[in-house]
Amino acid sequence: MLPHLSPDEDDTAARPLLIFAVTGMGGIGKTALAVEAAHRARARGWFPGGTLFVDLRGYDDDPVTADQAVLALLDALGVRDRDLPATAERQYDTYRALLAERQDQMLLILDNASEPSQFLPLLPGTDHHRVIITSRDRPDALPVRLIDLESLAPDDSVALVTRALLDTDERDERPERETEALRELSDLCGNLPLALQIATGILRRRRHRNIASLVTEIRDARDPTTVLDQGSPGTDLYGRSLVLRPVLETSYRRLPPEQARLLRLLCVAPGAETGVEAIAALADFGLAATLRLLEELAATHLVTPVRCVDGTAPAMRWRVHDLVRGFGSGVVAADARLREEGEAARDRVLDFYWRWADAADDRLRWLPGMEEPERFADRGQALAWLDGERAGLVAAVAWGREERFAGSAVRLAQCLGEYLYSRRYFDDWIAVAAAAREATQLAGDRLGEAIAWDHLGVALREAGRAEEAIDAHTRARDLYRATGDHESEAMAWDNLGIALREAGRTEEAIDAHTRARDLCQEAEDRHHEAGAWHNLGNAQQEAGRTEEAIDAHTQARDLFQATGDRHREAKAWHSLGNGLQEAGRAEEAIEAYGESLEAYREFEDWYGEGRALHALALAYEAAHRPTEARAAHFQSADAYTRANAPTEAAQARAAAEPPE
Structure with a gap:
């Protein structure tokens, strides 16, 4: 904001900027910024x-x-x-007259205002001076330059705490020794300057204790403010108490119901x-009413809109600061109603x-002849919705560890497997499947537990944890x-076979896939039979039984084509x-890889x-077509990058580079 305070602003043809409002949530550093800018x-x-400063204490019980x-x-x-006028009206007249008479430009800081009525009468009656207002609420009714403060960047938070500790004692080795703990402490403080100052x-004071001990205390607390306020070191340079909870409480109490x-x-x-x-x-409101309330909360800096990339559409996602979330959760927990x-x-x-x-999952699994899913017209729309809601979906499944939500959480978890697999979010899938398994056990749902074990096995396998995956699939099978679901048993056998092959137990894998294929044939389940043929072929090829593998993959391709599953046909x-x-x-291999790539x-x-593309590049190399091989390697690297697979992308780029 400093450049805007420059008297050079008066040299422009436009009307000079006279009033600045520094806004943000309590503890964000509004006063510190205003005072530093003034200095x-x-x-x-x-x-x-000179500078005039007045603290309006707008969020205290007795504001000025x-x-x-x-x-x-x-x-x-x-x-x-004796020079003081007797009435308020004459006092204001005198105040404005003195400012109007002053030839030397002044800066007026009206700090911590909560209502326009606190500062409107104090604005100078001249455009000669500058005014800075600080507030937790945006004064949208005024023609002012708004400066909205946000939490610090994580690196800046770490640097702030490090510098403060070393300024106190240059021998303090904790910031250098405990870099991860310091970063986690900054995260737990929500990168809020006041919280960081308290921490x-x-x-x-705990100079003989490590940073990790404080991190553990805060992490274990439902509401971080309870730990931070207990250890608050008193007051800041402006004589204000360094406490968090009262700051949040006053903002919360001022809200309409x-x-x-x-x-x-x-x-x-x-x-x-x-x-x-x-x-x-969540609120049981319509979209328009919800958006209106969110915008009103955003004006108090208690929620933050997550802007669209191009900024042309209204914010469709909203964030609550971590410390506000902890405080609000504590308010809810303390009252039965x-x-x-x-x-x-x-x-x-x-x-x-x-x-x-469920609708998005139906779209991802949709095959010709099936009923059209609700809402999502194509696979891209379903993926876009799931991508946008992924964090909330994963967190919501974790609620299944509470008995009230167990059944709903299990249903939700069963809709996410195809998506998390296709997007390769295996850590999320492990978390979802593990939470679903616990929820099914809580609800006594044995079939649901089998599904959860099977999903967990696939996620573990894809994360490179083959032995754990074998155990999970065995439990699912x-x-x-035991529940008499032989079609699902066939899928568990098939998944078990893949995990066995990943663990190097190829002959056992062939037996498992053969068992899965036979069960599918008995059930006349052609779609899952295709999958079993495909996996059987992979195991046979690994065992060196190439011709049998080619026959199995041909069977799988034909069955996937017959059932209209174009995606698995690609595999x-x-x-x-x-x-x-x-x-x-x-x-022939090049032709097959080309068909796969297209699908x-x-x-x-x-x-x-x-x-x-990687396989195609290797096939081109074997066919002595180096230019096409190099291009395919580069294209493979780009595709892997989009797929969030950096290791594979790096390997593909390395393969594309000519040897020195």
Whole structure:
């Protein structure tokens, strides 16, 4: 903001900027910024008339009125005792007259205002001086230059705490020794300057304790403010108490009932960011009413809109600061009525998520002849919705560890497997499947438990944890068998075979896939039979039984084509290409990989596209076509990058570079 305070602004043809409003949540550093800007401006000789500062204490129980503030300003201007006019009206007249008469430009800081009535009467009646107002609320009715402060960047938070500790004791080795703990402490403080200042004070007093000990205390607390305020070091340079909870309480208490309710519910929402539709479900409001309340909360800096990339559309996602979330959760937990209000809201958002995740999953699994899913016209729309809601969906499944939400969480988890697999979010899938497994055990749902074990096995396998995956699939198989679900038992056998092959137990894998194929044939389940043939072929090829593998992959391709599953047909083409390549039939392999690539691209399966291009590059090399091989390697690297597979992308780029 410093450049705008420059007197050079008056040299422009436009009307000079006279009033600045520094806004942000409590503890963000508004006063510190205003005072620092004033010091720097004075050092540059910009305000020879001096600086007037008044703390309006707008969020205290007894805020300063404009009538009280004008007395302090007159006193600073030398008007006191017998010279002080008897009435408030004459006091304002005198104050404005003195400012109008001043030839030397002045800077007026009206700090910590909560209502326009506190500062409007104090604005100069001249455009000669500059004014800075600080507030937690945006003064949208005034023609002012708004400067909205946000939390610090993580690196800046770490640097702030490090510098403060070393300024106190240059021998303090903790910041250098505990870099990860210091970063986590900054995260737990929400990168809020006030919280960081308090945490730094605690670390100064605990100079013989490590940073990790404070991190553990804060992490284990439901509300971080309880730990930070307990260890608060007193007051800051401006004589204000260094405490967090009262700052948040005053902002919360000032909210109208509807806004206060929405803020509480946002604090129990799943995920750090929540979409407008999910918030509407949470609050049981319409979209228009929800958006209006969110915008009103944003004006108080208690929620933050997550802007669209191009900034042309309204914010569709909203974030609550971590410390506000902790405070709000504590408010809800402390009151039985509010707890029930929060749990009913969580029921609603789980129903909302399940409805649309189920529809999106139906679209991802859709085959010709099936009923058209609700809402999502194509695979791209389904993926876009799931991508946007992923954090909330994963967090909502974790609620299944509570008995009330177990059934809903299990239903939701079962809709996410195909998506998390296709997008390769295996850590999320492990978390979802593990939470679902616990929820099914809580609900006594043995079939649901089998599904959860099977999903967990696939996620573990893809994360490179083959032995754990074998155990999970074995449990799933046994549970399916016990419940008499032989079709699902076939899928568990098939998944078990893949995990066995990953663990190097190829002959056992062939047996498992053969068992899966036979069960599918008995059930006349042609689609899953195709999958079993495909996996059987992969195991046979690994065992060196190439011709059997080519036959199995051909069977799989034909069955996937017959059932209209174009996406899995792509995988069958790819595996068939591998078999043909192994058999020395390079041109046929190139044709198979090309068919696979085309299908993967139809489904925006970037990882599959990367694999197909990599295989195609190797086939070109075997066919002595180096230019086409190099181009395919580069294209493979690009596809892997889009698929969030940096290791594979780096390997593909390295393969594309000519040897030195």
